[in-house]
Amino acid sequence: MDTSPIRKIIHIDMDAFYASIEQRDRPELRGKPVVVGGSPHSRGVVATCSYEARPFGIHSAMASHEAYKRCPQAVFVRGNMQKYREVSKGIMDIFYEITDLVEPLSLDEAYLDVTENKLGYPSATYVAREIKKRIKEKTGLNASAGVSYNKFLAKIASDYDKPDGLTVVTPEKAPAFIRELPIGDFRGVGKSTKEKFLEMGVHTGSDLLSWSEEDLVRIFHKRGHTFYNNSRGIDEREVNPYRERKSMGRETTLPHNISEYEDMLPIVKDLLQQVLSRLQADRIRVKCVVLKVKFYDFKQITRRTTLDDPTDDQEVLLAALGEQLEHIASLGREVRLLGVTTSDFHGAGDAAGGRGKVYKTTRYEQLRLF
Structure with missing residues (x-):
């Protein structure tokens, strides 16, 4: 288990962001499978799709013509990045109302370190509920939140109960949560790495725990350290509010x-x-x-x-x-x-730099984190 200082980390991920904005602004699209990006007979790709389109196997980065084959009744919409950026700015403003330790990952997701927060709330779960509430009131959109003591678990948790989800992984719950985690959900496991793991007989976090750090590094090089640590709930990365765009x-x-x-x-x-x-x-x-x-x-x-x-x-x-x-x-x-x-x-x-704060807590104080 992670022995580094306990933090309260929230990962916010908007639900089907572009498609949800289109459905919000165009009532006739609500309840229908909506695909943002490309057109039925173009070479474009799907940027995102509504939850109504996902049962057909449509997903982001899929060729538009393939999405049409899978769901001919889908409504294809050209994206409006200017509108999406404006909505994103409003959401980011909400984050900064809560804490200055915000690390945006894209227009529709970010990490927040709320160990100390402007609301003064000791419970990260309460803070996450408040963030979701403010986003809904301001934009009419749903967000999913993951709450945990590190970035690895918070990000996985945000995707655990979509849409409009809120999943909390406490230090006590983390070992069981990780053991049941499919190997494809681990950080850094893409398609080819997943295939390699399956060849090794590694299907879940429980299987991954049986491998030594030495063997994982031998097979996956530097990523082996990450796989070994994450399988034990360890992720020492801090929320960096000054992520430098390369x-x-x-x-x-x-x-x-x-x-x-x-x-x-x-x-x-x-x-x-x-x-x-x-x-x-x-x-x-x-x-x-x-x-x-x-x-x-x-x-x-x-x-x-x-x-x-x-x-x-x-x-x-x-x-x-x-x-x-x-x-x-x-x-x-x-x-x-x-x-x-x-x-x-x-x-x-190009002057961005710096790291988030580190907060130390006692074991007794951990009980109040979540």
């Missing part, structure tokens, strides 16, 4: 293949504008811009340009992308996806 990008799957420079350049320019709108709002300049290209045969390449000085000038960055695009066009190959990513940030966004 890059920002946008990409789009094209409705049909193109190969001409004149056809690709306007698309790349639009993607760059989308990225710059976020960067300029945060007063961030960049030194590196990357062009991503996926060809008709799904082969993918990236081309990176590093500038001498950081900039947020669209013309400068577009010129760099244009040079890379000319090379792509000279290949004469059909392109199905284009993307633009910026990195090596300078300015307001």
Whole structure:
């Protein structure tokens, strides 16, 4: 069991965020399977879907045409990122009403350290209920919350009883909770890692407990330490309110293949504008811009340009992308996806750093944490 200082961590995850916003704003969509992203006969991908669509096996990152095959009656909706960002900002404002130790992971989820909180409540469960209540009142949307003493368990708990769930994993309940956990739910276990574990006869947390740290490190290298610790309820990562963004990008799957420079350049320019709108709002300049290209045969390449000085000038960055695009066009190959990513940030966004506070408690005080 974890012997590090006990914290009160909440992981908030909005339920089917984009789809729920669309159903909120368009009453005719309520109760129907809604797919956000792409269209029935396009090459787009599903960004998210409503809970009514999930019994059909639809999930995020699925090809839109596959989602249509599984559920022809689904309603496909184009996403509105500006609207989603505005709703997200309102939700994040609620988090900061509770604590300054907020670590956003995306528009619709975040960790909060509420060991000490602005409400003055000793119970993290009570704080989580209050957060869910305020989100519902302000946005009309449901959120699920996981409450525990570390980030690993809080995140898993938030997904345990969706939608509109609240799951608490106390230090006393953690061992039994982890033993029953499917191996695919463990942090860092993707598709290939899950297959490897199943080959090893590891199906649950209980099975994982039987493996030594030495053997797990031998098989999975650095991740072996994480698997060993998580299976014992150990995760010493703190909630970091200053998570530094390393890059920002946008990409789009094209409705049909193109190969001409004149056809690709306007698309790349639009993607760059989308990225710059976020960067300029945060007063961030960049030194590196990357062009991503996926060809008709799904082969993918990236081309990176590093500038001498950081900039947020669209013309400068577009010129760099244009040079890379000319090379792509000279290949004469059909392109199905284009993307633009910026990195090596300078300015307001690159000074982030620091760590959350550490709070020590006695065993008696643990009883009041949850």
